[in-house]
Amino acid sequence: MSSDASQNQILLSAHFSVRYAGKPPVLRGVQLEIQRGEVLGLVGQSGSGKSTLAMAILGLLDKKRSPAEGTIRFEDIDLLQLSERQLRALRGRSIALVLQSPLSSLNPALKIRTQFKEAWRAHASGTSADCADAIRNSLQGVSLPSDDEFLRKYPSQMSVGQAQRVLIAMAVMHRPALLIADEATSALDVITQSEILALFRELNHSTGMAILYISHDLASVAGICDRIAILHQGEIVECGTTNQIFTNPQHEYTQRLMAAIPRLMHANAPLHAKTATAQ
Numbered sequence: 001m002s003s004d005a006s007q008n009q010i011l012l013s014a015h016f017s018v019r020y021a022g023k024p025p026v027l028r029g030v031q032l033e034i035q036r037g038e039v040l041g042l043v044g045q046s047g048s049g050k051s052t053l054a055m056a057i058l059g060l061l062d063k064k065r066s067p068a069e070g071t072i073r074f075e076d077i078d079l080l081q082l083s084e085r086q087l088r089a090l091r092g093r094s095i096a097l098v099l100q101s102p103l104s105s106l107n108p109a110l111k112i113r114t115q116f117k118e119a120w121r122a123h124a125s126g127t128s129a130d131c132a133d134a135i136r137n138s139l140q141g142v143s144l145p146s147d148d149e150f151l152r153k154y155p156s157q158m159s160v161g162q163a164q165r166v167l168i169a170m171a172v173m174h175r176p177a178l179l180i181a182d183e184a185t186s187a188l189d190v191i192t193q194s195e196i197l198a199l200f201r202e203l204n205h206s207t208g209m210a211i212l213y214i215s216h217d218l219a220s221v222a223g224i225c226d227r228i229a230i231l232h233q234g235e236i237v238e239c240g241t242t243n244q245i246f247t248n249p250q251h252e253y254t255q256r257l258m259a260a261i262p263r264l265m266h267a268n269a270p271l272h273a274k275t276a277t278a279q
């Protein structure tokens with residue numbers, strides 16, 4: 001591959017630090033690269049700075065109180081140089097986010113159809129028929145019904161697994177090049193969790209979107225990630241293929257994480273399982 005071609009494979013290339021006002025830095029010289037179409041895991045214990053990293057990429061940090069300093073290059077743009085208006089045009093269209101608790105991310109007072117319409121209109125113009133088509137396609141893409149009966153439901157009338165599928169469908173509606181999933185399966189029971197993980201992998205295959213999959217749970221990310229970055233106290237201490245992280249962890253902290261995973265996992269790793277955590 002020529003160096004130009006390999007450059008084009010890089011979707012996001014970041015090197016930055018973040019400090020919340022009056023506190024020591026939360027992220028210190030974090031370096032991260034995401035290739036087009038890959039699933040990159042970001043694993044670290046609670047408080048290590050994972051959500052701060054996600055918010056920095058999405059431009060959701062308070063620019064005055066907690067500015068990200070450095071560069072976050074996405075395609076050909078440095079996200080840290082964009083105005084709020086430019087960021088709004090990008091969020092939900094080129095970079096989308098799925099969070100931990102689906103029911104609190106949906107508006108309880110609005111029918112699913114209304115929420116889908118709003119998500120579509122945020123970045124598209126077209127007829128009602130175009131909108132209805134886009135909603136139907138999105139729902140089919142996450143294996144949910146797309147009939148009237150389903151679209152008339154309120155979030156409280158769905159299971160938590162269905163609600164998470166709805167959120168994922170909305171997030172991928174505009175075919176973002178990058179989807180950030182921040183602990184998107186952490187609040188789910190084991191079976192729903194493994195179904196949603198399989199859905200992320202399926203969407204990655206079918207749409208080619210890259211996923212930054214954030215979790216405190218090394219074992220659960222193993223099954224879907226091509227590479228894993230380990231975040232420890234605001235620094236990325238190791239980044240490698242899932243296989244390398246599991247079979248030959250280099251950093252002492254990664255080795256401790258691996259040692260915390262029950263033996264059965266090692267024999268079959270990498271596996272989906274809700275057993276080992278970084279906490």
Ligand SMILES: Nc1ncnc2c1ncn2[C@@H]1O[C@H](COP(=O)(O)OP(=O)(O)O)[C@@H](O)[C@H]1O
Binds near residue numbers: 050
């Ligand atoms: N808005 C904020 N103001 C001040 N400190 C914050 C804020 N958000 C997070 N922090 C602190 O930054 C650190 C990293 O938090 P976070 O990025 O949420 O970590 P993680 O997602 O890995 O649990 C924690 O010590 C947390 O208390």
Ligand SMILES: [Mg+2]
Binds near residue numbers: 050052182183
């Ligand atoms: Mg978090």
